[in-house]
Each structure stands twice: as structure tokens, then as C-alpha cells.
Amino acid sequence: MEAVANAPETLEIPTIPTYINGSHALMQTLVAEGVDTIFGYPGGAIMPVYDALYDFQERVNHILVRHEQGAGHAAQGYARMQRRAGVCLVTSGPGATNLVTPIADAQIDSTPLVCIVGQVAKKLLGTDAFQEADIMGVTMPITKWNYQITSADEVPEIIAKAFYIAQSGRPGPVLIDITKSAQLELMTKPYVYKKCESIVSYRPRMVAKQEQVAAAAELINAAKRPYILAGHGVQIAKAEDELRLLAEKTGIPVATTLLGQSTIPTNHPLYVGWLGMHGNYGPNVMTDQADVIIAIGMRFDDRVTGDASRYIKQAKVVHIEIDPSEIDKIIRADAPVVGNAKDVLEALIPLVHPNDHTIWRNEFRKYDIIENETITVPELTSKDGKIRMAEVIDMLSTKTKGEAVLVTDVGQHQMMASRYYQFRRPNSLVTSGGMGTMGFALPAAFGVQVGAPDRQVVAIIGDGCFQMTLQELGTIVQNKQPVKAIILNNNFLGMVRQWQQLFNERRYSFVELQNPDFITIARGFGMDGQTCRERDDLSNALDTMLAHDGPFLLEVIVEKEENVFPMVPAGASVSQIRLT
Amino acid sequence: MTTYTICIFTENTIGLLNRITIIFTRRRINIESLTVSETERKGISRFTIVIKHESREEVEKLVRQIRKIVEVMAVFGYLNDEIVYNEIALFKISTPLGRKSLDVETINKVHKAWVVYWGLDYVVIEKTGNDTDIRAFFDYIEQYEILEFVRSGRIAVGKTEKGLVEYLPEAEWAYYQ
Numbered sequence: 001m002e003a004v005a006n007a008p009e010t011l012e013i014p015t016i017p018t019y020i021n022g023s024h025a026l027m028q029t030l031v032a033e034g035v036d037t038i039f040g041y042p043g044g045a046i047m048p049v050y051d052a053l054y055d056f057q058e059r060v061n062h063i064l065v066r067h068e069q070g071a072g073h074a075a076q077g078y079a080r081m082q083r084r085a086g087v088c089l090v091t092s093g094p095g096a097t098n099l100v101t102p103i104a105d106a107q108i109d110s111t112p113l114v115c116i117v118g119q120v121a122k123k124l125l126g127t128d129a130f131q132e133a134d135i136m137g138v139t140m141p142i143t144k145w146n147y148q149i150t151s152a153d154e155v156p157e158i159i160a161k162a163f164y165i166a167q168s169g170r171p172g173p174v175l176i177d178i179t180k181s182a183q184l185e186l187m188t189k190p191y192v193y194k195k196c197e198s199i200v201s202y203r204p205r206m207v208a209k210q211e212q213v214a215a216a217a218e219l220i221n222a223a224k225r226p227y228i229l230a231g232h233g234v235q236i237a238k239a240e241d242e243l244r245l246l247a248e249k250t251g252i253p254v255a256t257t258l259l260g261q262s263t264i265p266t267n268h269p270l271y272v273g274w275l276g277m278h279g280n281y282g283p284n285v286m287t288d289q290a291d292v293i294i295a296i297g298m299r300f301d302d303r304v305t306g307d308a309s310r311y312i313k314q315a316k317v318v319h320i321e322i323d324p325s326e327i328d329k330i331i332r333a334d335a336p337v338v339g340n341a342k343d344v345l346e347a348l349i350p351l352v353h354p355n356d357h358t359i360w361r362n363e364f365r366k367y368d369i370i371e372n373e374t375i376t377v378p379e380l381t382s383k384d385g386k387i388r389m390a391e392v393i394d395m396l397s398t399k400t401k402g403e404a405v406l407v408t409d410v411g412q413h414q415m416m417a418s419r420y421y422q423f424r425r426p427n428s429l430v431t432s433g434g435m436g437t438m439g440f441a442l443p444a445a446f447g448v449q450v451g452a453p454d455r456q457v458v459a460i461i462g463d464g465c466f467q468m469t470l471q472e473l474g475t476i477v478q479n480k481q482p483v484k485a486i487i488l489n490n491n492f493l494g495m496v497r498q499w500q501q502l503f504n505e506r507r508y509s510f511v512e513l514q515n516p517d518f519i520t521i522a523r524g525f526g527m528d529g530q531t532c533r534e535r536d537d538l539s540n541a542l543d544t545m546l547a548h549d550g551p552f553l554l555e556v557i558v559e560k561e562e563n564v565f566p567m568v569p570a571g572a573s574v575s576q577i578r579l580t
Numbered sequence: 581m582t583t584y585t586i587c588i589f590t591e592n593t594i595g596l597l598n599r600i601t602i603i604f605t606r607r608r609i610n611i612e613s614l615t616v617s618e619t620e621r622k623g624i625s626r627f628t629i630v631i632k633h634e635s636r637e638e639v640e641k642l643v644r645q646i647r648k649i650v651e652v653m654a655v656f657g658y659l660n661d662e663i664v665y666n667e668i669a670l671f672k673i674s675t676p677l678g679r680k681s682l683d684v685e686t687i688n689k690v691h692k693a694w695v696v697y698w699g700l701d702y703v704v705i706e707k708t709g710n711d712t713d714i715r716a717f718f719d720y721i722e723q724y725e726i727l728e729f730v731r732s733g734r735i736a737v738g739k740t741e742k743g744l745v746e747y748l749p750e751a752e753w754a755y756y757q
Contacts, residue, residue: 136595141602145650148594165650201591201653325644328637 019187022152022178023052026116029159031059032193035087037078037450038062039071043091044131046118048183053089063450063479066471068095070443072102073469076111077407077447080430081455083238085112085166085174086447092118093131096177097138101437103173104142108434109259110236112171114162121181122150135177144172150179152187156194164196169204170323171236204322208339208347216294216318216335217351223292223316225360226252229275229304232259232433233297233322233341240264240426242345243296249349251357253364255283257298259433262423266402272364277303277568278415281375282367284566284574287312289363294318297341300330301434310573320344374579375565380420386559387535389413389488392542393420396458396486399542404456405430407448409441409465412494415564417460439468442485446472449481456484456546463489463515473525476551484545487518487555490562498563522553529553581632583612584639585658585665585736588627591651592618600627600652603645609633613667613733624653630734658738665736669714670696671705674725682724691717702727 020028026049030038038060042050053062065071068090075086090099096117106113120129139146145165149158158176166174220226234243240263247254247270254264256274264271273280275287287293293315298304305311308330319326319333320341327336337344379390393416396404402424408414408431423429430448432440445459466487476483493511500508522529529552532541538556545554568577590596597616604611612630619626633639643657671693675682682703687693693707707717714731 137598140595140599141606199650202650323648325641325648327644329641329644 019189020191021048021052021184021186022149022155023048023183024055025152025155025187025191026159026178026183027052027056027060028191029156029193030087031056032195033160033163034084036061038087038089039065039074039078039447040089041065041068041071041091041095043095043118045092045120045180046089046095046116046183048180049089049116049118049178062089063475065443065475067469068098069101069439070446070469070472070475072099072113072115073105073437073440073443074447074450074472074475075113075115076102076106076109076440077430077444077449078451079106079111079113079447081405081427081448081451083236083427085114085163085171086451088113088115090115090117091131092120092135093133095131096135097133099175100138100142101435103139103175105432105435105437105440106173107142107144109432110171110232111173112166113173114159114166115173115175117175117177118183119148119177119179122179123181125179135175139175142173143175146175146177148177148179149182152182152185153189155182155187156191157196160194160196161199164199165202169202169206170233205324205338206322206340207343208320208337210347212335212337212339213344213347214351216320216337217348219292219316219318219335220250220252220294220348221353225290226250226292226294226357227286227290227315228252228254228294228296229257229287229298230254230260230263230296231257231298233320234260234263235297235427237297237322237341237343239297239340239342239345242342242349244268246345246349246352250352250355251361252294252355253286253357253361255280257301257304257433258418258431259429260298261418262426262428265424266422267424270361272361273368274418275304276301277306277570278419278564278566280368280419281371281566281577281579282364284568284577285367286364288314288575290315292316292318294320295331296320296345297322299323299326302330305330306568306572306574306576310575320348370579371566376419383535387532387538387556388562389416389558390420391535392486392488392538392556392558393417393460395538395542397421399546400456400458404428404458405448405452407431407441407445407457407459409459409461410436410438410495411462411465412490412498412562412564413460413462413465413488415495416488419564438462438465441465442469443472443475445483445485446476446479446481449483450479457482459483459485461485461487462494463487463491463513463518464493466518467513467515470521473522473527473551473553477526481551482549483551484548485551485553486545487553488558489515489518489555490558490560491515492560494562495564497561501561501563502567503569518553518555527551527553529555531555531557533557581634582636583660584631584633585660585663585734586627586629586631586639586643586646587656587658587736587738588629588646588652589619589654590625590627590649591653592623592625593651596625596649596651597627599649600629600646603642603649604629604631607638607642609638609642615733615735617735628733628735656738658736663736663738665734666708666710667714667732667734668706668708669717669729669731671707671718671721671726672702672728673705673721674702674727676701679724686720691720693717
């Protein structure tokens with residue numbers, strides 16, 4: 001990488017005794033940071049960078065999306081697979097504001113992004129110039145850090161800093177606003193790239209204090225009914241092995257959050273299911289029985305806790321978390337451990353005593369039986385009516401042997417995908433958790449496929465969600481990425497409809513959709529697809545999709561008014577979970 | 581409602597004030613006063629922000645959120661008895677011919693306030709002190725015509741022996757100790 005960074009700029013005309021311009025400095029720094037993929041969309045205020053990019057095509061794969069939001073979500077998908085920053089490059093004004101949703105999504109789901117956005121020339125700042133938006137002001141509350149570059153000399157240092165901040169500690173999105181004048185002007189000194197390795201005012205703690213780890217171990221060792229809640233932080237820290245080792249040594253049951261799914265295989269004997277509003281029955285209600293909760297890399301989201309004032313009141317809490325501001329934010333921790341999940345678990349495992357909590361673990365099973373009888377089995381075996389979402393996911397799970405990466409949108413299909421897919425490999429669920437961004441899945445699945453070319457990528461999308469970002473079919477086709485997309489079509493905004501049915505006396509207020517012919521749309525983009533209406537055709541349809549060389553859209557017409565259960569109604573405690 | 585004084589040490593960069601106040605706005609916490617100045621260490625700014633809040637827990641969460649800002653080096657939340665603090669107020673008092681003259685002795689000796697500018701038909705009086713002192717002086721001087729009154733935000737230093745800047749940049753709050 002050093003060699004590349006220091007390589008002379010080949011297209012610089014030698015007769016001009018000057019240094020490179022801001023745009024070339026930017027490209028060189030991106031290459032030096034190891035960037036090989038950029039998701040972007042050109043426009044006026046970023047054109048100098050695109051001109052420099054023209055010279056870097058061999059080293060950097062720029063992917064032209066169809067909408068800047070698509071660039072953002074694709075970069076998120078890419079980042080989650082690569083577990084390093086995804087890069088977006090867009091223009092000022094509307095280009096930048098179109099990135100706002102993915103940035104907010106990345107912030108709340110701790111996804112590292114470096115978003116480089118053009119800005120009007122320095123002398124035009126604040127004049128309401130064409131395509132000028134105060135994107136610094138707009139993104140300040142939803143970025144981990146943002147910065148406006150107004151001179152070419154700042155470029156190498158600031159870009160290096162952007163990557164360091166985005167990727168270190170609790171990852172997150174960074175936005176760099178770069179004026180057109182800074183892109184065009186020449187540096188006044190030789191270009192030097194230096195990797196950012198620390199910032200005086202920003203020092204994320206990775207390795208926990210020994211006394212905090214010891215205090216956590218003490219609580220765990222004394223516990224009679226300990227219970228591990230594993231979140232996204234485990235995945236971000238690549239601590240899947242450590243999580244498994246901790247659980248296996250201590251015999252402690254493990255539940256995951258929505259984003260923590262696939263950190264432990266679903267067939268692992270210590271895995272009990274997932275938490276949350278539509279999570280499994282046992283894992284939710286058993287939080288009320290545990291005497292020690294070991295929360296790892298999770299933040300007690302309200303979808304996990306239900307009414308937080310009635311959540312795990314009886315338990316002592318060990319909270320392992322990289323972000324100190326999450327400690328005591330929702331649930332008071334008796335043993336807070338600030339650090340990276342991997343480092344903390346490595347330190348913790350030797351301190352915990354081997355144990356066997358079989359009797360305690362078996363208590364989860366009686367809830368599993370109830371859930372199976374009332375929900376799972378009927379959903380999977382009902383032969384009347386239209387196809388159920390559960391059947392599609394279950395069959396997909398079997399056919400892919402649980403090894404695909406599932407990318408899901410937001411709503412009923414998202415919850416069903418989580419309920420019925422049997423994850424076997426780590427890092428296999430990419431979904432918009434905290435923000436709940438409809439339209440996330442299609443562009444994110446594209447980014448996931450780019451970031452993990454050797455994995456089978458299947459997007460599970462609702463008919464409503466699909467219509468928010470369907471233009472990215474064009475990106476998928478143009479880049480020949482073999483993304484498989486399944487639309488679970490119930491002609492409804494299903495989750496909202498479910499709430500209206502349960503809580504608003506079936507007053508269905510603007511939730512029914514008149515949908516287009518999705519397959520015709522896919523074909524229009526040059527993508528193959530088919531519709532499956534009958535239960536008997538489902539298996540063949542999935543086989544066709546999975547065997548297809550290249551991208552494929554499978555529309556499955558599902559039961560119109562199906563509900564997702566279990567469900568913890570908003571504001572209720574987790575023990576008030578409903579099965580019907 | 582308890583008064584809290586939050587001292588924030590930061591790098592001196594554009595937009596940081598905005599970045600900090602957004603955190604208050606988002607939690608709907610009203611800022612009673614705010615003062616920014618450079619510290620004895622060049623390039624490091626000190627924000628002194630006064631808020632009133634019912635819940636110490638919420639203030640602690642606020643402090644931690646502020647700490648998360650990349651450019652913020654340290655944040656300290658104080659109760660009034662943990663700091664030495666002051667404010668400054670300027671009073672523009674009308675002194676037209678023929679009006680009862682100011683009792684400068686009382687102003688100086690009782691109120692420890694000073695006339696800092698003499699205009700043709702007005703004077704400007706400077707009064708430093710805490711909220712109560714300034715309020716008392718206001719009540720006293722009201723008998724003359726107050727043309728303008730302005731009060732600064734609070735400035736404060738902690739009562740510990742060490743200067744806060746000595747903690748920098750290693751200074752960390754509780755969970756880092």
C-alpha cells in the first residue's frame with residue numbers, strides 16, 4: 001500500500017512544477033487507505049474528483065448507482081461484509097441530502113461509512129449557490145464525525161482521519177464535505193500520506209480494565225440462572241468464536257438481538273433464539289427469570305426491552321460494550337465492562353468457571369414447545385390459503401443449507417426471515433435494525449454481494465419496500481452481480497396493517513397497495529424473474545432462482561392478512577408477549 | 581430542579597458549538613448560559629454550560645453523550661458547591677442633569693461594583709458575582725433608570741487542587757479511570 005501511496009501521479013504533466021490537486025490527493029489517499037470499491041453518483045460539485053477517478057479506474061472499482069440512497073445502502077452492505085468502511089462519493093445539494101437516510105441508518109447500526117460529498121466552491125459557501133446545501137449542519141447529529149475540506153492541503157490528513165474514526169471503536173458514518181475549489185486547487189506542498197493511528201481527543205477503549213472484567217466474572221460465576229444476550233457488537237468485533245467459547249465453557253444459554261443473529265449458529269445447543277418485539281417466546285420471557293444478564297455488544301433497544309422500567313428488574317447486569325455512553329443509558333449495569341467484545345471476552349473466558357446450566361436451559365424449552373405448537377408448526381404446515389411467508393423462508397433455509405447471506409428490508413417479511421432462517425455461518429444477516437429503513441434491502445444486497453463475491457446473497461423484500469429503491473435493479477444488472485431477490489408480496493404494508501388490525505380495530509388506513517407487475521419491471525431492467533402463486537410451485541421456483549446464473553427476482557404471492565407472532569405490544573413488558 | 585455546570589474541553593474547531601448544543605436540543609434540555617474561551621493551553625477551548633435538571637442520571641447521560649464527540653477531550657459535570665463560579669453584569673444607568681446623583685460609595689463598598697465608563701448622560705457599571713449578588717445589585721440600582729442590562733454566562737473552575745487542564749488530554753470520566 002505504501003508503494004501505491006508514494007507512486008508519482010502518472011498523468012501529471014511534468015512541465016508544470018507544481019503539486020497535485022485536491023482531487024488527485026483524494027484519490028491517492030483512498031487508494032492508500034485500501035479502498036478498492038466506491039459506490040457513487042457524479043454531479044457538478046464533485047466533477048473534479050470524478051475526473052481524477054478516471055485515472056484510477058484500474059485501481060478503484062467505482063460503481064454507478066441509480067440514486068444516492070442506493071450508494072449509501074450498498075456501501076453499508078459492503079461494509080458489513082468486509083467489516084471495514086464502505087465508501088460513497090456523491091455531489092453537493094440533493095446528492096448529499098439523498099445520502100442522509102443511509103447515514104442515519106449506519107449511525108444507529110454502527111456501520112462504518114466514509115461519505116465524500118462535493119460542495120460548492122469556497123467563495124460561494126453560504127450564498128445559496130446552485131446545489132448548495134448545508135450538509136455539515138444536516139449531518140452533524142447523524143454522523144460519528146463530519147468535516148468540511150476547504151483547501152487541497154487538508155485532503156490527505158482529513159481523509160486518513162475519516163477512515164480511522166469510521167472504523168475504530170464503535171464504528172459509524174463519517175461525512176467529508178469537500179468544496180469544489182479544494183478539489184481543483186493544487187496542493188502547496190508535496191503530497192504525503194500518513195495513516196491516522198490516534199487522535200488526542202478520541203481514544204476508544206478496546207481492552208477493558210482488568211478489575212471490570214474480574215467483577216463481571218465474579219457475577220457470572222455466582223449466577224444460578226445466567227443468560228447471555230449477544231448483539232451486533234459481537235459481529236462487529238468478530239468475536240463469534242469467543243462468544244461460543246464463553247457459552248460452551250459456562251453452559252450459559254445465548255439469545256441474540258435482531259442484528260446479533262448468526263453470531264452463533266441457530267443449531268448450537270446453547271442458542272435459545274432471538275429477542276425482541278417479534279423474537280422468540282422463550283428468550284423474551286426468560287429475561288424475567290434470569291439472575292444475571294450478560295449483555296454483550298448490545299444496547300437494550302426498546303424493541304428488545306419493551307417497557308424498560310419493567311425489564312430485567314430481578315437480574316444483575318453485566319454489560320460488555322465498547323461505547324461508554326451506552327452503559328446505564330437504558331438499563332443500569334452492575335458490572336459494566338467498557339471494551340471491544342473480542343478483547344473483553346478473551347480476557348473474561350479464563351476467569352469464568354466451567355459450569356453446566358442444563359436445568360436452567362431446559363426451562364427455555366417448555367416455551368419453545370408452546371411457540372412451536374401455536375405458531376411455528378401451523379405457519380409451516382398449513383395447507384390452506386395462499387403461501388405463508390414462513391414457508392418461503394423455511395424452504396429457502398433448507399435449500400441454501402442456512403449458508404446464504406440474508407439481506408432483509410423492514411416489516412413483516414424481515415421478522416419472518418429472522419424467525420425461520422436457520423443461520424449456520426457468521427455474518428449472515430444484513431438488515432436495517434435501529435433505523436428500520438424501508439428500501440434498504442435491494443441496494444444493500446447489491447453491496448453485500450460486491451463485498452462477499454463468494455457468498456450466496458438473497459434479499460428478502462416486501463412489496464412496499466421494493467418500490468422505494470427498485471431503481472437499483474439497474475445497478476445490479478449493469479454490474480452483473482448475482483443477487484437473488486425475493487419479494488414477499490401481500491399487496492399490503494403488512495406490519496402497519498397488522499398494527500391497525502390489532503390496535504386500531506382494523507381501521508386500515510392507507511396500507512393497501514396497487515402494485516405494478518414486478519417481473520415486467522425486472523425484465524425491463526434486463527433481469528430475469530418469475531412469479532410464484534401456488535404452494536406446489538414454490539420449491540421449483542426457489543430452485544430456479546438459486547440455480548440461475550446472474551441476478552434473479554422471485555415474486556411470491558403470499559397470504560394477504562398474515563400476522564407476525566409472537567409480539568410484544570409497544571410499551572408492554574416482555575412478559576406480556578402475545579402468541580395470538 | 582438542580583443547577584449543573586458542565587465544563588467541556590475541546591479542540592478549537594469550526595462547528596463544535598453546534599455539535600455540542602445539538603446534544604442538548606435533542607434531549608430537550610434548555611441551556612441557561614453558555615460561555616466559551618480558550619484555556620491556558622493553546623488550541624483547547626473551554627465551554628462552560630449551565631443547565632437545570634431534575635435528574636442527575638440524565639445529566640450523567642448527557643455528559644457521556646458529549647464525551648462521544650470526537651473533538652471533545654474531557655467533560656466534567658459539577659454541582660454548585662463543587663466549583664468557584666462567577667458572572668459579570670454591565671448596567672447602563674441614565675444620569676441626566678438634575679437627577680439624583682449616584683451613590684458611588686454604596687456602589688463600590690456595599691455592592692463591589694465599579695463604574696467603568698462615563699458617558700455624557702449615562703454611566704456603565706460593572707458588577708461581578710454570582711446570580712444572587714447581581715440580582716441584589718439590580719434591585720438596588722433600579723431606583724436609577726436602567727437603560728440597558730446585560731449579564732454574561734457563568735464561568736467556573738473546579739474546587740480540586742489540580743487545574744483541570746493538567747488532566748488533559750488524558751482526562752477521562754469515571755468509566756475510563
